[in-house]
Structure formats: C-alpha cells, structure tokens
Amino acid sequence: MKITEVTTYRVPPRWMFVKIETDEGVAGWGEPVIEGKARTVETAVHELAVYIMGQDPSRINDLWQVMYRGGFYRGGAILMSAIAGIDQALWDIKGKVLGVPVYQLLGGLVRDRMKTYSWVGGDRPGDIIANINTMREAGIDTFKMNGTEELRIVDNARAVDAAVARIAGIREAFGTDIEFGIDFHGRVAAPMAKVLLRELEPFRPLFVEEPVLAEQAEYYPRLADSTSIPLAAGERMFSRFEFKHVFERGGIAIVQPDLSHAGGITECLRIAGMAEAYDIALAPHCPLGPVALAACLQIDFVSHNAVLQEQSMGIHYNKGAELLDYVTNPEDFRLEQGYIAPLPKPGLGVDMDEDRIIAASRHAPDWRNPLWRHPDGSVAEW
Numbered sequence: 001m002k003i004t005e006v007t008t009y010r011v012p013p014r015w016m017f018v019k020i021e022t023d024e025g026v027a028g029w030g031e032p033v034i035e036g037k038a039r040t041v042e043t044a045v046h047e048l049a050v051y052i053m054g055q056d057p058s059r060i061n062d063l064w065q066v067m068y069r070g071g072f073y074r075g076g077a078i079l080m081s082a083i084a085g086i087d088q089a090l091w092d093i094k095g096k097v098l099g100v101p102v103y104q105l106l107g108g109l110v111r112d113r114m115k116t117y118s119w120v121g122g123d124r125p126g127d128i129i130a131n132i133n134t135m136r137e138a139g140i141d142t143f144k145m146n147g148t149e150e151l152r153i154v155d156n157a158r159a160v161d162a163a164v165a166r167i168a169g170i171r172e173a174f175g176t177d178i179e180f181g182i183d184f185h186g187r188v189a190a191p192m193a194k195v196l197l198r199e200l201e202p203f204r205p206l207f208v209e210e211p212v213l214a215e216q217a218e219y220y221p222r223l224a225d226s227t228s229i230p231l232a233a234g235e236r237m238f239s240r241f242e243f244k245h246v247f248e249r250g251g252i253a254i255v256q257p258d259l260s261h262a263g264g265i266t267e268c269l270r271i272a273g274m275a276e277a278y279d280i281a282l283a284p285h286c287p288l289g290p291v292a293l294a295a296c297l298q299i300d301f302v303s304h305n306a307v308l309q310e311q312s313m314g315i316h317y318n319k320g321a322e323l324l325d326y327v328t329n330p331e332d333f334r335l336e337q338g339y340i341a342p343l344p345k346p347g348l349g350v351d352m353d354e355d356r357i358i359a360a361s362r363h364a365p366d367w368r369n370p371l372w373r374h375p376d377g378s379v380a381e382w
C-alpha cells in the first residue's frame with residue numbers, strides 16, 4: 001500500500017482536517033491544527049507530505065521519525081501539530097485496513113467507558129451557574145472554566161476576590177454534586193498564582209490548569225508545595241522531550257497533552273506511559289473537533305492513568321459548527337452521564353462527511369483569539 005494524496009480542509013469554527021489517501025482506496029483522517037494558526041499548520045502539513053508521499057502508511061513509527069528528525073529542525077507547536085494530524089490519519093488507515101479500532105492495536109481496553117468534562121462560561125468566565133444547570137440536565141457533572149479575566153503580574157485584592165467569589169458561588173449553588181477544574185489559561189503570573197491557589201484551596205477544585213505559563217514550568221514544583229490543589233498542564237507542551245522536564249522536576253499531578261498538538265497518537269501514547277511511571281494522571285486536552293477527540297479516546301481507552309477527557313460540545317469557541325457537525329456517526333459519541341463508550345468502528349472510529357467538509361471549507365474563517373490589553377494599554381494574556 002502507498003500514500004497517494006494528502007488533502008487539507010480548514011473549516012469552521014477553527015479546525016482543520018487532513019485526509020490521507022492510498023493506492024488501495026483506504027483513506028485516513030487527522031486533525032492537525034493550532035488554534036489561530038491553521039494556515040501555518042496547513043503549510044507545515046504539505047511540507048511534511050513530501051516525506052510521506054509514495055510511502056507505506058503502515059510504517060507509522062518510521063514515518064513519524066522521518067517527519068520529526070528528517071528536517072533537522074524539530075518540535076514546537078506548528079511542526080508537532082502537523083505531525084500529529086498526519087499521525088492520526090496513519091493510525092486511522094492502519095485500523096481500517098485491519099478492521100479494528102486503534103485501541104485494539106494498542107493492546108485493548110483498560111476501561112469500559114471514559115469520563116469527560118465540559119467547558120462552562122466563556123473567555124470571561126460568566127453565566128457559569130446557568131451553564132452548569134443546563135448541562136446537568138444532560139447528566140454532565142464535571143466542568144472546567146476560566147479562573148480569571150485579565151490579571152496583571154501583580155494584581156489587587158479586588159481581582160483576587162472576583163475570582164474567588166465566582167468559585168465560591170459554584171460551590172454554594174451545587175455543593176459537591178458537581179466537580180470542576182479551573183483553567184488559569186496562562187493568565188496568571190507566578191506572583192499571583194500562589195495567592196490565587198491559596199484563596200481557592202477551600203473550594204477544593206479538581207485541578208488548576210496552567211497555573212503559570214508553560215515557559216514558567218520551573219514554578220510548578222514550588223506552586224505544588226504551596227497547595228493541595230492538583231496542578232495540571234500540557235496543552236502547550238509538544239513532545240516527550242518537553243514533558244520529560246516536567247516529570248523530572250515534579251509539581252504536575254495531571255498532564256494534558258493535546259493529541260492534535262503533541263505529535264499525535266504515537267507521541268501521546270509515550271507521554272501517557274511516562275506519566276504513569278511518575279504516578280501522574282492523564283487528561284488529554286481537546287477543545288477541538290471530532291477527529292482530535294476520537295484520537296484522544298483511543299489513548300484514554302488504553303491508558304491506566306487516564307482520568308478525564310475534555311470535549312468541546314457546547315464550548316464557547318464552537319461558533320459556526322459544533323463538535324459532531326462533520327461526522328456521520330454521531331451516535332457513537334453519545335454521552336451517558338458524562339461518560340463516553342469506546343468508539344466501535346475501525347481506525348479512529350469517526351466517519352467523516354467529506355461533502356459537508358468540502359462545502360464548509362469554502363468559508364473557513366481565519367479564527368484568532370482576541371488580543372487583550374490591561375487598563376494601562378499593555379498586552380494581557382488571553
């Protein structure tokens with residue numbers, strides 16, 4: 001079997017799909033994207049396609065190494081996202097050729113269902129109580145939200161009180177009938193992280209995510225020493241070679257590699273295994289589309305330390321298309337009390353509606369996150 005075609009489709013709301021075709025009629029799908037840099041990743045996918053055209057798609061490990069090492073420069077958000085989507089498509093092809101879901105190729109199920117969580121509130125964490133009430137009607141009981149709005153490197157008591165009051169209101173409304181993680185989203189600098197973690201401690205969130213920016217990872221162990229709240233990170237780390245420093249330094253209780261940013265199934269499976277050796281939980285990051293989620297679930301169902309799966313149903317980013325709009329087997333992604341069952345179909349387990357994707361790709365937005373500024377006019381982390 002040989003790879004004959006690599007086609008990319010940028011589609012609303014901010015996703016991109018890659019379709020890899022072969023000379024035997026089997027095609028695989030992936031979702032290579034960095035939110036806000038879809039065109040850049042698209043170019044990277046086609047630059048990498050030169051290495052895989054005409055090659056045997058079954059040799060995933062070799063193609064991965066060629067794409068990672070063959071071009072001298074390596075790593076980072078763009079290249080690892082491009083490799084991720086191609087890798088996902090290659091695993092999709094392999095499963096389809098062999099007639100089994102990818103998780104069967106990785107040793108079979110370690111669990112019968114996977115717990116997911118949903119985003120509530122938006123860029124500015126608002127309407128959280130109403131959002132939670134709506135989602136609880138669908139049986140969802142685990143959530144994530146932004147912890148703050150813009151926050152200065154050193155900010156004042158009012159900003160801290162606003163963040164705390166929001167979380168206090170959730171516990172007051174729902175007690176421990178629901179659980180939630182708080183995403184600091186990189187908006188909190190090291191000086192304020194310790195302050196906020198202390199003030200949030202009494203509300204016992206499941207985790208605090210990106211307590212500081214990934215480039216400040218050396219603070220993770222110090223922050224972990226200052227709080228009992230499990231700290232989570234990983235969406236802005238792109239390979240084993242970045243995660244290994246976090247494992248060695250400690251401080252992170254939950255790693256959140258993104259299957260569409262960190263080299264795909266091949267790389268994230270290794271990251272999951274490394275994390276387990278350090279008694280670190282796995283909660284793949286996935287605010288993206290259906291192929292990214294399907295790839296996450298393949299890892300979740302073979303990883304003992306997988307605890308939670310992010311999924312984007314109803315997320316504030318999905319303007320113009322919802323999670324399953326481009327999928328012809330949405331029933332396989334049904335949530336039961338927030339849990340999702342193993343995807344039954346061969347490969348990644350997601351059947352893509354290519355006609356709908358082609359039509360949508362004709363008006364793909366160039367989504368970018370908003371540029372925030374502090375009152376003094378300086379750039380604020382979004």
Ligand SMILES: O=C(O)[C@H](O)[C@@H](O)[C@@H](O)[C@H](O)CO
Binds near residue numbers: 183185235286
């Ligand atoms: O935890 C999450 O889902 C992420 O922080 C998410 O909000 C961002 O990755 C966003 O997609 C970037 O455009």
Ligand SMILES: [Mg+2]
Binds near residue numbers: 183209235
């Ligand atoms: Mg996040």
